[in-house]
Amino acid sequence: MKGGILKPNFSGQRPEAGCDEAGRGCLIGPVFAAAVILPDAFDCPLLNDSKKLSAARREELRGQIEQQAVAWAVAQVDHQEIDRINILQASIKAMHLALDQLEVVPAFVIVDGNRFKPWRDVKHQCHVKGDGLWMSIAAASILAKTHRDAWVDQVADQYPQYNWAGNKGYATQAHTDALARYGPTPLHRTTFHLKRQISLDFQ
Numbered sequence: 714m715k716g717g718i719l720k721p722n723f724s725g726q727r728p729e730a731g732c733d734e735a736g737r738g739c740l741i742g743p744v745f746a747a748a749v750i751l752p753d754a755f756d757c758p759l760l761n762d763s764k765k766l767s768a769a770r771r772e773e774l775r776g777q778i779e780q781q782a783v784a785w786a787v788a789q790v791d792h793q794e795i796d797r798i799n800i801l802q803a804s805i806k807a808m809h810l811a812l813d814q815l816e817v818v819p820a821f822v823i824v825d826g827n828r829f830k831p832w833r834d835v836k837h838q839c840h841v842k843g844d845g846l847w848m849s850i851a852a853a854s855i856l857a858k859t860h861r862d863a864w865v866d867q868v869a870d871q872y873p874q875y876n877w878a879g880n881k882g883y884a885t886q887a888h889t890d891a892l893a894r895y896g897p898t899p900l901h902r903t904t905f906h907l908k909r910q911i912s913l914d915f916q
Contacts (some may be wrong), residue, residue, distance in 0.1 A: 714844045719848045720751065721759055723823050723838060728783060730827075731849025732808045735763070735857035737800055739882035741894075741900045741903040743789035744800065746807035747856035748815055748822075749849050750783040750896035763854040775859045778852045784814065785852075786814035788861045805830050809855075825850045872898050885914070 722729055723800040734746040759777075763771055779889055782858060788810035798806070805828065810820065810834050820839040825844050842847055844854040862881055869877040873896070875891045883887070895902070 719851055720754070720806065720846060721751070723840070723847055724821035724836070726820040726857070727753070728817055728819050729821045729849060730784075730812060730815065731822060731823050731825075731843075731851070731853045731859050732811065733844055733850050733854040734804045734807060734824040735854070735861040736882070737804050738884075740876065740884055740902060740905055741792065741882040741898070742868070742902075743791045743861070744795060744807050745787060745789045745857045745861040746804065746811045747785065747787045747809065747860070748811035749778060749785045749848050749852040749856060750815065750817055750819055751778075751852060752781065752783050755767050755781060755848065756849070758857045760848055760851050760855075762851055764859040765845075766855070771855050771859050773853050774852075778856060781850065784815045784817040785856060786811045788814060789858055789861075789864075792900060795902055796901055798901075799904070801828060801864040808832075810824075821910050823847055823850055825833075825854065866902060872900070 728750045730748050730750045732746060732748045734744055736744045760774060788807050790807045795803040808843055809832050819835060822832060823843060824837055824839045827839050827841050829839050843850040865877050865881050874895055877886050880888045
């Protein structure tokens with residue numbers, strides 16, 4: 714079965730783009746988002762929600778998606794803007810930026826989650842846990858996740874005491890312990906409650 718249990722099209726309109734983000738719950742850096750339009754014949758039984766896949770499998774699928782998609786794009790909104798407009802608005806903005814970069818304009822957009830703002834005059838539909846339902850959203854989740862992980866790996870050596878290579882910027886015990894010990898870096902988001910409290914402690 715194509716895409717395993719995932720379905721290829723929600724709206725019946727074509728082309729249909731799927732959108733998802735990665736890094737919304739992280740303590741550092743940008744939020745990334747991807748938009749993907751898959752071909753009708755896209756055949757990938759291993760495609761799934763990126764959180765259910767190993768890092769190696771995500772990288773394998775990233776290559777297939779980027780090679781075979783009708784169109785795909787990845788965008789990011791940096792941590793300063795996240796602090797300025799909040800993480801929800803930044804996530805939606807990143808998805809809009811990804812859609813803007815698609816070489817093919819979609820006739821319909823499906824989005825993981827329950828919040829979105831209209832993009833241009835294109836109709837959309839939100840789907841809670843959509844990355845486990847629809848192929849294009851799952852593909853977008855994989856691209857957003859792999860591109861963000863690559864960014865984290867690039868900056869991890871700058872601050873090795875936080876073990877970002879291992880925790881990808883999420884609030885693991887080791888990460889929060891390092892924050893308590895060393896304080897925030899210039900890449901930490903300042904508006905998350907945990908980060909804000911630690912920042913106050915170091916003023």
